[in-house]
Amino acid sequence: MNQAAVVRLGVIGLGNIAQQHIDNLRSGDAGRCHLTAICSRQPGELAQKYGVQHFAKPMELIRSGLCDAVLVATPTFNHCEVGLQVLDAGLHLMMEKPLGLSIAEGEQLLENQQPSQVFGLMLNQRTDPLFKAMRDCINRETLGDITRTHWTMTNWFRPEIYFQASDWRATWKGEGGGLLLNQCIHNLDIFQWLCGMPATLRGFCQFGRYHDIEVEDEATAYLQYENGASGVFIGSTGEAPGVISSICRRSGRTIIRWRTLLLTLNTPSTSHYSRSTREMFGMPCAEVTDITPDRKVNQHGLVLANFADAILDGAALIAPAADGLHSLALANAMLLSTWESREITFPLQSKAYQSALDQRISASSLREKTNTEVHVDMSASYR
Structure with a gap:
């Protein structure tokens, strides 16, 4: 095992679950995955807080040269589009669950994976x-x-x-x-x-x-x-x-x-x-x-640590992306x-x-987001 090597990881999407991933990356619970860049539509206050580069668009992060791998933690309807961009750029990919909206999207992603790329899925349970x-x-x-x-x-x-x-x-x-x-x-x-x-x-x-x-x-x-x-x-x-x-x-x-x-x-x-x-x-x-x-x-931390081990040492993934099709x-x-x-x-x-x-x-449309104050305790969401 190459302890000196690290995986430079960018995170696209900064919703509730992404915040937990970033906490694991910052604390060292994600093993040899190191946070190097983040992408979100919001201003870059978090980037300043964490001392990493902020990008407003996924392709800017993907093309930055700052990342060996990308964690996609966007809403589900963006998984396929952003995942394809990551794979097409030759980077390794960790996708938040689910793999996509449908089997068809999952199959499309897997068809674009190259043999040299590690493609994991956040099936932390x-x-x-x-x-x-x-x-x-x-x-x-x-x-x-x-x-x-x-x-x-x-x-x-x-x-x-x-x-x-x-x-x-x-x-x-x-x-x-x-x-x-x-x-x-x-x-x-x-x-x-x-x-x-x-x-x-x-x-x-x-x-x-x-x-x-x-x-x-x-x-x-x-x-x-x-x-x-x-x-x-x-x-x-x-x-x-x-x-x-x-x-x-x-x-x-x-x-x-x-x-x-x-x-x-x-x-x-x-x-x-x-x-x-x-x-x-x-x-x-x-x-x-x-x-x-x-x-x-730390379930999420273990999956990210294993992701780094797969990239650096060839370890078997806990949850290969292909398993997400099932x-x-x-x-x-x-x-x-x-x-x-x-x-x-x-x-x-x-x-x-x-x-x-x-x-x-x-026939569907997005709803109007409420302005009601919301208390978020992510630890209460896990079952």
């Missing part, structure tokens, strides 16, 4: 020790094949002011979706990271059920896998406090209950016991163990299934979804 422990349990051969999944993420409660404080958020024109693209994109990534992609999906989304918005704020999907397993995904920004998730396998299950991770092991496996027992109402013995790990890690496919499929009242088969046809989305974008 992959560094959460709880999900890592859950993945370790699932990958153990002793647990057997997945038989059923139940992934409920209803702890993304958002009050009305969250949407009123932005002109683009929760509009088709500005964000290309709501709950699924903004909040649950993390959960959808973890869901497929743990269980793999389904073969088919039937989605049921509700639009503006809890908020004065045009996009989805609640989603339910029924999934079927190639091996015959079934699954349910539920997400909401209108429920509090929410969240129970479980993944069942032939020899046990893992379950998240109020930030606690429980592992249940059946002895013998359910299928073996069913075939061999002579007890008409018998059940296999089950041992439940609390395997909740310490979750005190969560986008799930989110896009749930919406398309709802709009067309039909089951979706994977792989999702990107043109079909893009056409349906474009119709809604053309």
